[in-house]
Amino acid sequence: MKPSERLIWIGEAWANGRISAASLTLGLDQVFQEARDYLSPDDASEARSQWNRIEVLNAILLNEDRQPTAGEKQELDRLVEEFHAFIRERLPEGR
Incomplete structure (x- = not known):
């Protein structure tokens, strides 16, 4: 899977609540390593x-062993969108 494809999949999975914050972080690290x-x-x-x-x-969140509050989820959403947009804009086409 290309970094751009993985980034889209992770973003959609996070937005739809299909992955945890821990999985989100691991997935975005993998995108970064590949990109x-x-x-x-x-x-x-x-x-x-x-x-x-x-x-x-x-x-x-992991240290406190809990899910994000609504405010933390909103902040994570914003940070993920910024990361997603930055990588998407800077990756060469087809990557």
Whole structure:
């Protein structure tokens, strides 16, 4: 599966509640690992920074062993959309 395809699948699964915050973080890390070879060093750094913000929020949830509150879910949704848009815009066509 191409990084762009995986990104779409993860975004849809998250939006529809089919994956947990932990699965979301793991999936987005996999997208980042696959996509970074196609990104400029600056873009890869920015993508890592965006992914890290998602990871920090997820780490809090895992540490507290709970699902996100409505506000946290909204923040995760926003962060995921930003990451998704950034990667989508920067990946070469067909990747």
